[in-house]
Amino acid sequence: MKKDRLVLGHEAIGVVEAVGSGVELRKGDLVVPIVRRGCGVCLNCKVGRQDFCETGNFVEAGIRGQDGFMRDYFVDQEVYMVRVPPQLREVGVLSEPLSNVVKGVEELFTLQRRTLWTCEDSTFQCRTAFVIGSGPIGLLFAMTLVTEGFNVAVLNRRDPNEVESKVTEAIGVKFEKLGDGLPSPDLIVDTAGSPVTLLKLLSKIKNNGAVVLFGTTSGEREEISADLITELVERNILVVGSVNASKEHFAKAVTYLSLWHDRFPEALRTMITSEVKPEEAGEALRSKTKGEVKTVLRWSQ
Ligand SMILES: [Zn+2]
Known part of the structure; x- marks a missing residue:
């Protein structure tokens, strides 16, 4: 069904609030959601390489065909979640890019x-x-x-x-x-x-x-x-x-961030140029500050 509205936001980090049965993630785990979801038809998508989808009929959370993560809560499948260690709480949002x-x-x-x-x-x-x-x-x-x-x-x-x-x-x-x-x-x-x-x-x-x-x-x-x-x-x-990434690349991104957390802490901190509340998001978008790298929208503390 074609949607006439889409929740934006494809770069995110969140905390697991509740899990269903058979899920390995636990309440309190930090996770980054992956963006592209496969077409379900082509071989690449069937083996988790929807970044190489052959049909082009994939959806991307917050970009096309599926709601993104710019909201208080979202429900998603575990297979699309990448666990992030607690020390990356502030910079783990960089995992997607x-x-x-x-x-x-x-x-x-x-x-x-x-x-x-x-x-x-x-x-x-x-x-x-x-x-x-x-x-x-x-x-x-x-x-x-x-x-x-x-x-x-x-x-x-x-x-x-x-x-x-x-x-x-x-x-x-x-x-x-x-x-x-x-x-x-x-x-x-x-x-x-x-x-x-x-x-x-x-x-x-x-x-x-x-x-x-x-x-x-x-x-x-x-x-x-x-x-x-x-x-x-x-x-x-x-x-x-080259476009997009598979879950494996998200996991490797988390590994790089863990390394840089020690090696380039100043650079990582500097990449997050500002943080705003949801109600300030519109204004932050309209008046992009000079030198902005990443503005984080924080839904809760
Ligand atoms: Zn495909």
Whole structure:
């Protein structure tokens, strides 16, 4: 049945209040709900990989076809819940955006097995990654790639704001302004979806390099030339689009957050730029503060 209204909110963390019979979760457990629910028909969905749904007939809580989590309570199946340790109570809400990042990085590693991509010492320390865009997803990609051992630079058209400076400094990555004079990267992760920006950088990428496309936008146009296609072919450049995440990636996101809770506590805290009550949500949405990364809507204490 087509719904004419939808409860928004797909990034959430909650506390289990009650469980039915046969459920392993317990009252008081902290959980993060996963967003996409499969079509029930294709093989990927049947094995919990609805992030690779073949029919496209999936629903996404808070986005399309299913109510989201911007409410006091919701009832859901245990299979769609990922348990979060108590110490991540404040930052566990980042699990959902981070799950998408974890999947993107996993795609990258899976596909780059086509070549020897590690350095002589078996790490990625000789590899440079450019992350285009410094929004929440860009910063989470930077944190993940730094954790995996890459040299990372976050790129934007403008100078960093205070929050971006704080986060990039805390995790030890550079914030660079887009333009000439940038070195050649081994990896480009695009979180901005700007074809103009991407194409400028694409010709600079090193041989056997990889491009992960994550960002989407609309309206901007850029032409792809035959020369560029030739270059991508001749230089073995990988280009992969990645969207959504499976439950496994949510679980891995929780593992990264647990690690960063100790390693990058300041960066994690800074990512949550403000917290508002439900009745303040409308105003918070209308008057987005400058430098906002994530605003948390807290339903109860
Ligand atoms: Zn499917």
